[in-house]
Amino acid sequence: MFNRSFLRLTSLALAASMLVMTGCEQQISESVNTENESEIVVTTAPETEAVEYVAALGINSNVLPSIAGVTVDDAAEELAPVNLTVGVINSVVRDLQQRLMDLGYMDPDEPTTYYGDATSLAVQYFQRQAGMAMDGICGVETWDAIMSDNAPHYALKLGFQGNDVTHAQYRLYNLGYLYNASDINGTYDETTMEAVKKLQEMNGLTVDGIYGTSTYNLLYSDEVKANIVALGEQSDLVKKYQQILINLGYLEGEADGNFGLGTQNAIKAFQSRNDQVVDGYLGPDTRAALDDPNAIPYAMRLGEQSDSVKELQEYLVKYGYLDSDKATGYFGELTKSAVANFQSKNGLTADGLAGAKTITLLHSGNVKKNTKQSSTSQSSSGTTGNTTVTAPANTGGNSGSAAVQIPQTAYVGNGGETVSGSAANLIAIASSKIGCPYVWGAKGPNSFDCSGFVYWCLNQAGVGVSYMTSSGWRNPGRFKQVSYNELQAGDIIVVSGHVGIVAGGGTIIDASSSNGRVVHRNLGAWWANHFICGWRIFS
16 A cells, blocks of 8 residues: 555655646647458358357457457556546556545446546545545545544445435335335435335345445345345235236236235246346336336247247247257247247248237147248258448457458357357447547446346347346356356356456457446456356357
8 A cells, every 4th residue: 555655745846846847737648559451251150950050269269250349458657637527547546546446436347547537536436525625626635534444434424415325326216215206316315325224124234324335236236135125025006016917928827916926926927027126016107117018028039948948949849940859948049040940931920029929829729830841950061141330440449340241140250150040240330439538327228337238239139138236246146157267159148246348369349437438359368267156148
């Protein structure tokens, strides 16, 4: 701590003396390194059922041609300016970001030398906590306070204002601890503090009304207990929404008003398909979504795993659309293709989603059988359509370079590895958002935090997942878990407090708090040291 402060003060003193001697105002500019776009070489390979791999983390298996959007350390100033402001690139910023992360003001991420909007906002939150002017500028006084051994950790207290307060109030409202939508006002007032106390009391935390790290983690966890219509209750309100769930295909039987496990599971399934936090409660947002005439009905989709999926697959096997050994209970690409083939031959919209019409027709027995090879057998010898992958521009902006056609299974680069069409599509979707700003709690389409970015990209790629925080990704309840050395393009990587999408070639695309935007960067030692688990989405 002493050495870091000494170096910081020395740099500031030198910078100040230079300003006095020259009488000039120092201008700090950000230099941008541009590179020529590298070319993706694509060699089409015969598609077989056995070839379902995606690009591994080898030096020759890049799916994207370049790293984009990241801060270039070579552009860092040697001497720290007197005030750290948005746009500054300096090595001391890395120390500042790490300290802000340790204190809970900034989401965990690989620290960089770039002082962006996300870093400035974290500094503002610290200044609020320390009773300082909230200007987001890290001068000598703010630096010393942050680096002090007695620096306060992040917490919301009475009288605080900010977007983080609004986010907390919104979640408290949906869990039933705030009763009125008007209570979501961005100010940590008496009403909010009492709601937090009630939350803490019902969930076994110290009841102090302070919204700190433990309360924040609880608020977005699967274990949180709500103060709302939930498991075990019986009422006309429950009966009303049971009937809606039945009409939408999420619940079977008759509405009886009893909130049992079946109702809870139906609500979770509905929430996961209708952009809700999946908690199984009938909160205000969930009730509003159920009342919406445009609510998305139930349909089994890519990425799901359940007994219902296995039953669906057994019917597809019975009518010749799927090989018997593929009835595993996991709704993968082969099952999606089989469903689409069945729908096409039986006069339904061929979207590959097993909704009420598809399931009802399968159960009726009045179907057209697949007299040819099953769709899975055909895929072993035939070829399918192309997936368009748009490579990102080297500048890290939102626009991409020319589209590259990659078949559903193709060799990419010189490494001889293969990329499934779905994995390539996911990476294309992720790369299209490089340069979009990092905003805590944002879930797209034009700003993201790390978990919101993964959630948005997967759903755009047709993989039905519910919104989960980075801690929720430690155990998403499905997908195949892989080690760090097994990571492939299209996998989800989970590190301490952060999550991203593996892009192949030893790189990742993620919404980075330290860079302040969505970036495509290398998977370096930081990721290996903080690695928790990886998840194989496509197999």
